[in-house]
Amino acid sequence: MSNVGKYNSLSYFTEAIVEDCGFREYxxxxxxxxxxxETSKIQINxxxxxxxxxxxxxxxxxxxxxxxxxxxxxYDFRKYSENVKNALVIGLLxxxxxxxxxxxxxxxxxxxxxxxxxxPACAMISASHNPxxxxxxxxxxxxxxxxxxxxxxxxxxxxxxxxxxxxxxxxAGRYKQIHDxxxxxxxxxxxxxxxxxxxxxxxxxxxxxxxxxxxxILPELLSKLGxxxxxxxxxxxxxxxxxxxxxxxxxxxxxxxxLVNSNNADIGICIDGDGDRIGVVDNQxxxxxxxxxxxxxxxxxxxxxxxxxxxxxxxxxxxxxxELKSEIIWEKTGHSYVxxxxxxxxxxxxxxxxxxxxxxxxxxxxxxxxxxxxxxxxWILCEAKSNGKQLSDLLDELPPSHQSPNIQPKVSDLxxxxxxxxxxxxxxxxxxxxxxxxxxxxxxxxxxxxxxxxFVDGSWLLIRASSNTPNLVILAESFDKDGSRLKExxxxxxxxxxxxxxIGEFGKLYEI
Numbered sequence: 070m071s072n073v074g075k076y077n078s079l080s081y082f083t084e085a086i087v088e089d090c091g092f093r094e095y096x097x098x099x100x101x102x103x104x105x106x107e108t109s110k111i112q113i114n115x116x117x118x119x120x121x122x123x124x125x126x127x128x129x130x131x132x133x134x135x136x137x138x139x140x141x142x143x144y145d146f147r148k149y150s151e152n153v154k155n156a157l158v159i160g161l162l163x164x165x166x167x168x169x170x171x172x173x174x175x176x177x178x179x180x181x182x183x184x185x186x187x188x189p190a191c192a193m194i195s196a197s198h199n200p201x202x203x204x205x206x207x208x209x210x211x212x213x214x215x216x217x218x219x220x221x222x223x224x225x226x227x228x229x230x231x232x233x234x235x236x237x238x239x240x241a242g243r244y245k246q247i248h249d250x251x252x253x254x255x256x257x258x259x260x261x262x263x264x265x266x267x268x269x270x271x272x273x274x275x276x277x278x279x280x281x282x283x284x285x286i287l288p289e290l291l292s293k294l295g296x297x298x299x300x301x302x303x304x305x306x307x308x309x310x311x312x313x314x315x316x317x318x319x320x321x322x323x324x325x326x327x328l329v330n331s332n333n334a335d336i337g338i339c340i341d342g343d344g345d346r347i348g349v350v351d352n353q354x355x356x357x358x359x360x361x362x363x364x365x366x367x368x369x370x371x372x373x374x375x376x377x378x379x380x381x382x383x384x385x386x387x388x389x390x391x392e393l394k395s396e397i398i399w400e401k402t403g404h405s406y407v408x409x410x411x412x413x414x415x416x417x418x419x420x421x422x423x424x425x426x427x428x429x430x431x432x433x434x435x436x437x438x439x440x441x442x443x444x445x446x447x448w449i450l451c452e453a454k455s456n457g458k459q460l461s462d463l464l465d466e467l468p469p470s471h472q473s474p475n476i477q478p479k480v481s482d483l484x485x486x487x488x489x490x491x492x493x494x495x496x497x498x499x500x501x502x503x504x505x506x507x508x509x510x511x512x513x514x515x516x517x518x519x520x521x522x523x524f525v526d527g528s529w530l531l532i533r534a535s536s537n538t539p540n541l542v543i544l545a546e547s548f549d550k551d552g553s554r555l556k557e558x559x560x561x562x563x564x565x566x567x568x569x570x571x572i573g574e575f576g577k578l579y580e581i
Contacts, residue, residue, distance in 0.1 A: 076103050076111050087117035090482045091205070092225040094218050094536040095405030097121075098196050098205035101149060105202075113204070115156040122160020122192075124227040125208065126242075129190050130164065134220070135210055137190040139167040139242075141182050143174040143250075144194035145343045146282040148307040153204050154194045158244065161192070165240040171250035175282055175344025176207060177438035178254045183212050184434060185253055195343040198315035199538060201308070207343075207404075213412065213435035217405045255290050262444050266294060269451035272335035275328040275350070277301035279314025279321055281342035283439070290440060296447070299332045301325065301339075314341050316348030316424040317475040319581060322356045330354040336450060336460050340439045345404065346424030347439040349446065351460040356581065358472050360385040362446065363420030364392060365463055369449050370417060370432075371395050380410045380419035380427070383518045384475075384544050387529060388468060401518035403536055404437050411435060422544070423475075471552035474581050476543040477535065479573035485534040485541060488571055492532050493520045495565055507561035509554075528554050530562065545578045555579040 080086070091099035091112055099113035113121075129137040140161055144150040154170070161168050171182055176193045183189055189211045196203035208216040208224075216224070274296045278284040284303035291298050301324060302311050312320040316339055329337040329350045337350035349357045364386060367379050377395040382402040389397050400410045404425045411419040411427045412435055419427035426442040427433070433441045450460055480488050496506070496514065504511045506522065507530075515521040519533025519542075528547040535542050543562070547554035559578040566572055 081111070081114050082116075084114075085116040085120045086111065086114040087121060087228055088112040089225065092221050092228075095216060095221065095403045096197075096205055096207045096537075097221070098199060098203055098537055100202055101153065101204045102202045104200060115152065118153055118156035119160040119163075120228065121206070122157040123163045124160070124230075125157075125192065125206075125224060126161045126164025126166040128220075128224050128227055129210065130166065134223075135190065137166065137210075139169060139188050139190065141169050141171060141179055141186065141188050141191040142194070143171045143176075143179040143182075143191075145176075145196075146173060146305050146307055147196070147201060147204070149204065150194050157192060157194065157206065162242045162244060164242065166190075166242045168242060168244045169247055170244065171247045173282065173285070174251055174254075175286055175440075177344055177436060177440060178251055178286070180209065180213065180434070180436040180438070181254045181257060182247070182250050183209065185250075185257070186247070193343065197343055197537065198313060198318070198341050198346070200313055213408065215405045215408060217409060251286060255286065255293070258290055258440060258444065259293055262448070263294065265448050266451060269448075270454045271295045271297065272447060272450055272454065273297040273299060273332065274447065275299045275301065275325060275332055275334040275337040276303060277321070277325040277328060277337065277339040278303050279312055279324075279339065279342070280304060280306040280309055281314035281340070281344075283314075283340035283342075283344045286344065287338070287340055287440060287443065291443075291447075294444075299328060299334055301328045314339070316341055316346050316359065317422075319356075319474060322348055322350065325350045326354045326356060335454070336446070338443050338446070340443070341424065344439050345437040347426065347442045347446075348424055349460075351464060353461045355461070355464075357464060358386075358422060359424045359426075360389075360420065360422040361464065361467065361472075363418075363422075363426060364388055364467065366426070366442075366445055366449065367393055367395070367418065367420070374417060377418075378414055378416035380407050380414065380416045382407055382421040382423075383515060383521050383531060383533065384422035384542070385420060386422075386470065386472065386546055387523070387527065388470065392467065399515065399517065402533065402542075408436060468548070471547045471549070471555050471579070473543070473545045473555060473578035474576070476575050476578060477538070477540040478543070478575035479539060480534070480541050480571055482539045484571055485539065488541065488569060489519050489532060489534045491569065492566065496520055496522060507554075507557045509557075526554070528558065530558050532562075541572065541575075543575065543578070552579055 191209035339348040
């Protein structure tokens with residue numbers, strides 16, 4: 070058995086290890102430290118990161134890729150992230166790019182820095198919501214634009230070339246640290262949003278950042294805007310001793326729920342580890358999935374702006390199409406996909422159920438920023454409070470539905486897309502036979518990202534492969550009174566995939 074890629078082997082220091090599986094659809098993520106006892110093989114090492122930096126810089130310098138001469142870098146709060154950043158920077162400097170290091174920051178802080186310092190290329194060291202042991206890079210090639218599949222594939226192809234000696238020329242780039250980027254980011258948000266909150270009542274806001282990076286930003290931002298902040302686990306701790314800061318994680322949301330209930334807060338807001346995703350609990354302590362928060366925001370925007378366009382991902386509630394008069398553009402799940410679709414279609418906003426929210430002027434610059442999303446929600450609520458309403462009142466004005474949590478059965482990265490293809494084939498066969506699944510007629514299939522089955526009663530089921538982790542993603546929604554429809558869909562799905570042994574165990578669609 071080869072020791073290449075083993076954490077404690079000689080090859081860890083002598084070979085550039087970069088496994089192909091880390092190149093995802095719209096960013097890159099690898100295991101850099103053993104995740105658990107079963108995962109001792111790492112997928113990237115520091116020599117591999119140096120090579121990645123060299124080839125990323127080489128790619129960005131090409132005329133067809135922007136002819137860049139400088140790049141911004143930042144990193145999230147994990148015990149190894151600064152070392153990962155340093156290794157990547159060595160490679161970037163070897164490519165000849167000038168490197169501007171903003172240090173520990175949120176992903177949207179780095180996107181803000183693109184505009185603030187007029188440097189359109191960026192690299193954010195982050196594994197987002199992946200657990201400890203993972204690292205990754207979100208790469209930006211232009212203002213408010215991150216790498217998509219074509220650029221990821223081109224970079225991966227460059228990585229296949231041998232490059233044992235990083236510094237083969239005399240054109241190393243220069244390096245500069247930027248020490249006040251987080252402060253400038255907060256000031257920019259305060260300057261842009263203070264006028265909107267003038268004359269409005271303030272709220273008590275429970276804030277949960279799960280010991281992640283956002284703890285150095287969100288509590289300070291909201292306090293400076295006059296909100297009564299009730300902090301949860303906002304002190305930074307790279308061991309994440311309580312839970313993984315993932316706004317789709319039920320333990321994370323339940324901690325926020327408890328914080329709201331015990332402090333009688335008007336709203337609870339949680340943010341993920343690198344600050345580009347939001348989660349919300351209302352004043353009654355109800356966990357609200359992000360597509361409903363997006364719908365609430367969209368309805369508010371629609372009332373104040375004519376001829377709006379909104380981009381939503383395939384995981385989102387179908388209420389977007391029935392409750393809004395605006396044009397709705399469906400897109401694949403993924404921050405790069407939705408970000409690009411918002412820009413290409415000149416949409417005023419885009420929403421992913423995962424909590425990536427994108428706002429163009431007059432609200433934002435087009436990139437996914439959980440702090441901007443939080444401010445928009447709070448702005449809507451402050452206006453509502455002046456009229457005697459709370460978040461629960463606004464949400465209760467939306468048609469009720471039963472939504473499943475984000476179900477993620479384990480499936481190997483090597484076969485997860487094939488598994489989805491097999492499920493799609495089985496669904497197509499049902500359509501050709503009688504079109505009945507879970508006792509209800511199938512109305513249509515959406516196949517831009519996995520397969521989303523819409524039924525004649527308005528319910529739907531989505532099965533897709535996760536772009537970031539070795540999992541499938543399963544979601545469903547129904548509009549019956551008691552939620553029994555989700556149980557029917559759950560039973561039918563389990564019966565259909567029972568013989569596919571590659572799918573790990575998964576939770577029930579009707580239990581949170």
